[in-house]
Amino acid sequence: xxxxxxxxITVLIVAVTLATELRHAVVSAExxxxxxxxxxxxxxxxxxxxxIQSLARANYLPYGIDFSGGPTGRFSNGxxxxxxxxxxxxxxxxxxxxxxxxGEQVLxxxxxxxxxxxxxxxxxxxxxxxxDFTGQVNNYKNTVNQVVNILGDQESASKYLSKCIYSxxxxxxxxxxxxxxxxxxxxxxxxxxxxxxxxxxxQYTEQLKTLYNFGARKFALIGIGQIGCSxxxxxxxxxxxxxxxxxxxxxxxxxxxxxxxxxxDFNRNTPDAKFTYIDAYGIFQDLINxxxxxxxxxxxxxxxxxxxxxxxxxxxxxxxxxxxxAFHPTxxxxxxxxxxxxxxxxxxxxxxxxxxRLAHL
Numbered sequence: 001x002x003x004x005x006x007x008x009i010t011v012l013i014v015a016v017t018l019a020t021e022l023r024h025a026v027v028s029a030e031x032x033x034x035x036x037x038x039x040x041x042x043x044x045x046x047x048x049x050x051x052i053q054s055l056a057r058a059n060y061l062p063y064g065i066d067f068s069g070g071p072t073g074r075f076s077n078g079x080x081x082x083x084x085x086x087x088x089x090x091x092x093x094x095x096x097x098x099x100x101x102x103g104e105q106v107l108x109x110x111x112x113x114x115x116x117x118x119x120x121x122x123x124x125x126x127x128x129x130x131x132d133f134t135g136q137v138n139n140y141k142n143t144v145n146q147v148v149n150i151l152g153d154q155e156s157a158s159k160y161l162s163k164c165i166y167s168x169x170x171x172x173x174x175x176x177x178x179x180x181x182x183x184x185x186x187x188x189x190x191x192x193x194x195x196x197x198x199x200x201x202x203q204y205t206e207q208l209k210t211l212y213n214f215g216a217r218k219f220a221l222i223g224i225g226q227i228g229c230s231x232x233x234x235x236x237x238x239x240x241x242x243x244x245x246x247x248x249x250x251x252x253x254x255x256x257x258x259x260x261x262x263x264x265d266f267n268r269n270t271p272d273a274k275f276t277y278i279d280a281y282g283i284f285q286d287l288i289n290x291x292x293x294x295x296x297x298x299x300x301x302x303x304x305x306x307x308x309x310x311x312x313x314x315x316x317x318x319x320x321x322x323x324x325x326a327f328h329p330t331x332x333x334x335x336x337x338x339x340x341x342x343x344x345x346x347x348x349x350x351x352x353x354x355x356x357r358l359a360h361l
Contacts, residue, residue, distance in 0.1 A: 033163055033165050034107070035109035035164040036085075036086055036095050036164065036165050037109050037111075037143075038111040039112050039133065039166070039168045039170065040082075040112075040167070040170055041116065041117045041118070041169070041172055042075045042115035042328060043172065044081060044169060045058075045073060045074065045111075045113040045115045046072055046080065046083075046096075046097045046113070047059065047072050047097040047099055048097045049129075049130065053128050053129045054116065054128040055127045056116035056124065056128070056130060057073065057115065062312055062314040063077070065314060067079065075115060076330060077314065077331050078331025078334070079334055079335065079338075081337050081338040082095065082113075082338070083338070084335050085342050088338070088339070088343070088356070089359060095111045096110060097110075098110050098111065098112045104150055107160075110139075110143050112131070113136070114130045114131035114132075114135070115127075117130045117132050117133065117135075118172075118178060119171055119203050119204050120203065123174050123178040124177040124178070126177070126184050127177065133203075133204070134207065137210050140211065140214065141210075141214055144157065144161070144215060147161065158215050161215030161217070162218075164216070165219075165355065165359060167220045167222065168211075168219060168221050168222065169280070171200060172227060175227055175248065175251060175255075179196055180227075193251040194254055197251070197255040198258065201262055204262070208221075208262075216273070217273045218358050218359075218361070219273065220278055220341070221262070221278065223260070223278060223280045223281050224255055224280065225252075225281055226281055226285065227249065227252055228246060228249035228252070229245075229288050230323065232327055233248055252281065256281055262275075263277045276351065277350065277351045278350050279348055279351070282348050283337050283341070287329075287333055318331075320332075341354065342354060342355045
């Protein structure tokens with residue numbers, strides 16, 4: 001963390017400028033794909049948890065303080081990474097949450113993400129209700145039925161859905177709100193990090209196969225970020241409050257490597273589909289190397305021990321920070337990650353290709 005705040009601000013200004021230029025380049029034309037479907041957790045939830053009995057909700061200020069629609073359920077001060085990707089793909093409107101998507105609106109795509117959700121069904125249960133990966137896939141099946149009804153027949157729906165992009169980003173909570181929470185879950189006593197990653201990938205694979213069987217053909221699989229560098233992890237487990245927790249990050253890297261291998265497996269065995277891996281861990285590393293502060297006027301040690309409280313006053317210079325709360329990035333960080341997911345800056349950002357190329361395959 002030797003780079004100054006001034007350098008960090010410069011990185012963000014470049015990211016915002018490039019994202020804006022890319023967005024302006026595509027909004028004048030039709031979107032590059034007809035629809036964009038999103039599966040994930042609080043990093044991309046945009047309101048699916050708002051009306052369920054859950055502690056994992058963000059439909060109150062200061063969440064959304066910099067978002068044009070105010071608090072919507074997004075766990076950030078503004079846009080999420082998939083909001084940025086949707087804009088870069090050329091969508092005039094952001095993708096709606098499943099909870100409110102109606103009628104022909106679903107033809108542009110749906111966001112099924114749910115805060116606290118994981119690949120495993122029990123993950124996040126201490127936070128109350130949430131829609132796990134299986135539940136999100138089941139909700140997608142309902143959407144497919146709607147698409148069939150709107151377009152008139154199964155063949156038309158299948159052809160239409162095969163052109164859409166499917167962003168899948170789960171697994172973070174299976175570590176944060178399961179494996180590394182031994183007081184609530186036994187998984188860390190039952191499995192080594194390698195064994196646990198294998199189990200997660202097996203369950204993940206089955207859900208991807210279901211999506212494939214229901215029309216999905218273009219997949220962007222998002223790797224897990226550096227949970228061991230979150231303000232919460234630093235506050236709870238870092239001896240000096242600034243060194244990332246390697247035992248957590250090491251487990252995350254094991255999962256990511258297996259996920260990347262899964263992309264190869266699917267690309268070999270499903271020739272009519274295209275899968276790519278987005279290295280969120282590596283992209284995030286560039287951000288972590290830059291700022292001098294991880295948190296943003298949060299609560300507790302490191303200003304980021306817990307998530308934001310209703311009506312809590314946020315810092316004024318939030319664009320200078322990586323994290324908005326204990327676990328979630330600021331809009332500025334999301335713009336940086338979303339832009340590099342869409343158009344890779346480094347060869348390692350995406351494998352074997354970025355989302356921009358996926359859209360045109």
